[in-house]
Amino acid sequence: MTATRHPSGTAQPADASLARELLDGLTEAVLTTDETGRVTMANATAAALLPEITVGSDLAGCPVAALARAVAANSAAFDTQHHGRRLHGTRRQLTGSRFAWYVRDVTEEHAQADALRAERSRTAFLAHAGSRLGLAVHRDQVLLATITLAVPYLADVAVALPRPAVTAEPPTRWIRYADGEPAPVAGLAGATLTSSVPGLAEALAGEPAEPERWLDAEPADLAPLLPPGFGPPGTVLVSPLLNADGSAGALLLVRRAGRAGFDRREIELAREFAARAGAALGTADLHGEQAHLAQVLQASLLPPELPTVPGVIMAGGYRAAGDSLRIGGDFYEVFPHPHGTLFALGDVCGKGVGAAVLTGRVRQSLRTLRLVERRPLELIQLLNGALVDAPDAARRSQLTTLLLGSIDCGPAGLDVRLAGGGHPAPLLVSADGTVTPVPVGGMPVGALTVARFAETRVHLDPGDLLLAYTDGVTAACGPRELATFGAARLHAAVASAAGRSPAALVDRVLRAVDEWLAGEAHDDIAMLAVGASTPV
Known part of the structure; x- marks a missing residue:
């Protein structure tokens, strides 16, 4: 070999x-x-x-x-x-x-495995943060979620400095959360804070700054934002809280002196997190504006306090839909005049701001038109023409169901003249408990230029009651077999309040509807009860 x-x-x-x-x-x-x-x-x-x-x-x-x-x-x-x-x-x-x-x-294998685990951790953090921030609908909720999510994953201390929601002024307050603190802490920002903390002015202008390492002689400017006994900070990263309108504030991430500084991937993660927090702040501000708008509109659309009318007793009931941001389209109005009283109860088609605008238009039109016309049928025709002739009528729905009534007081009771525009028939409740619908009919108001409306008359003896209501009462759907409250239950509730005051009648119907709903969401509800005299 x-x-x-x-x-x-x-x-x-x-x-x-x-x-x-x-x-x-x-x-x-x-x-x-x-x-x-x-x-x-x-x-x-x-x-x-x-x-x-x-x-x-x-x-x-x-x-x-x-x-x-x-x-x-x-x-x-x-x-x-x-x-x-x-x-x-x-x-x-x-x-x-x-x-x-x-x-x-196996150095490279471990490095790749570590990088994969770190990337999975970052992805999981962003997913969790997105979920938390997405559930926060108020400004303070977003700020609390932002600082508590950042600690300790991104930093030992997180400080949010939000701009005021309605101005572009520098931050006037801060909110901080530190690892080991039992709860977040808030405070007021000093006048020199923006200029004394490196990177803060840039972040408030929407520009990200590089991480800053602080020397032992420098932390005095940052000290008011840090918890007592924290000591000299190690690394500070300032990021803008960006939204569609620019910077909504700044997020300061502070690491202790003994902790490693921010590497490039951590900086990118912090920027992405701050951007999501800024977007959530923008959404919360928009939600706050909408809530404020809804509150203002609701306040303007709430039924008025009923006037005192000699010989007539009245009571109203109103219940807005369960969603606090939904603005009701149901309403009632009472207009006394020297010869009696005119009343209206209506239900505008739709929900939200559009319905609120139409409700306001209908009510304002009624207030104006009743000065020149008090007869219900003629008044409802004038209202229909006003709605149809509105400049934006072709671009939106104008449908409104309406019941108009005029009351004349006499020695033997009340004579009521009713005009209908597609509204549910009111109920006549006799003192002996008899419940009789008073059909009126007619077409919805504002739907057509040439529309047919109906009129009828009813007499109320002393002790009788007339209940006008919107379809939110009968259409109330409870959890029991998904059935509506319906006309039969309404008649039973009304009959049980016979011989009592209008206020007692309205209260009885509202309690019956609430019991049927058992906490479920409902449509708007409006009622108006009229009595011939003091009940026996």
């Missing part, structure tokens, strides 16, 4: 030389030992990765401590850090008591 000469000078068979070449080509370090534990062979990778281990050395006493411990303990594997590299070794038994150790450099 042909022999070759090994670099050591000893003759080697050709196949042994080939085996050596193959071993030297491996990316793993390979060490073989004899029966005494001494190294008999180390390939080229082993010479580069473990230069301290040479042929003939004893592995049990080698400088690689983790490998030496594994040999001494007869362990089949080890992991260690060596020369800044992470190594993983495994042992395989050869013939007899000889062994081979295979050592891999």
Whole structure:
């Protein structure tokens, strides 16, 4: 057999030389030992990765401590850090008591695994933050969520400095949360804070700043924002809270002196988090504006206090829909005049601001038109013409159901003249408990230029009551078999209040509807009860 000469000078068979070449080509370090534990062979990778281990050395006493411990303990594997590299070794038994150790450099594998775990952690953080911020509908809720989410994942202290919601003035207050503090703390910002904290002015202008390392002599400017005993801050990262209108404020992330500074990925994460917080602030501000608008409109649309009319007793009932931002379209009005009283009860089609605008238009039109016309049928025709002729009538729905009534007082009771525009029939409640619908009919007001409206008359004896209501009463849908309150239940509730005052009648119907709803959402409800005289 042909022999070759090994670099050591000893003759080697050709196949042994080939085996050596193959071993030297491996990316793993390979060490073989004899029966005494001494190294008999180390390939080229082993010479580069473990230069301290040479042929003939004893592995049990080698400088690689983790490998030496594994040999001494007869362990089949080890992991260690060596020369800044992470190594993983495994042992395989050869013939007899000889062994081979295979050592891999797993530094890159661990780095990739660490990077993957860090990326998953960042993704999970942003997902959780997005969920929390998305559920916050008020400004203070967004600010609290922002600072509590940031600690301790991003920083040891988080401070939010929001701009005022309605101006572009510098922040006048701050809110802070620190790791270890039982609850967030708020305070007022000093006049010089913007200029004294590096990066804050840029963030308030919508420009991100680089992380700032603070020297021991510098933290006095930041000290008012930090918890007592925090000590000199290490790194401060200032990010703008951006929304569609620009910067809504700034977020300060402060790390202790002993904590590592922000690396590039952490800076990107902090910027993304601050952007989401800023967008949530913008949404909260919009929600606040809408809520304020709704409150103003609701206040202007609430039914008025009923006037005192000689010979007539009245009571009204109003219940807005369950959603606080939905503005009701149901209303009632009473207009006394020298010869009696005119009343109206209506239900505007739709919800929200559009319905509120139409409700206001209908009520204002009635207040104006009743000065020139007090007859119900003629008045409802004038109102229909006013709504149809409105400049924006072609672009929106004008439908309104309406019941108009005029009351004339007499010695034998009240004579009521009713005109209808597609509204539910009012109920006549006799003192003996008899409930009789008073059909009026007619078409909805504002729907057509040429519309038909109806009129009828009814007499109220002393002790009788007339109840006008909107369809929110009968259409109230409770949890029981998804059924509506309906006409039959309304008649029963009305009959149970016969002989009582109009206020008692309205209260009885509202309580019956509430019991039926059992907390479920409902449409707007309006009622107006008229009595002929003081009930017996």
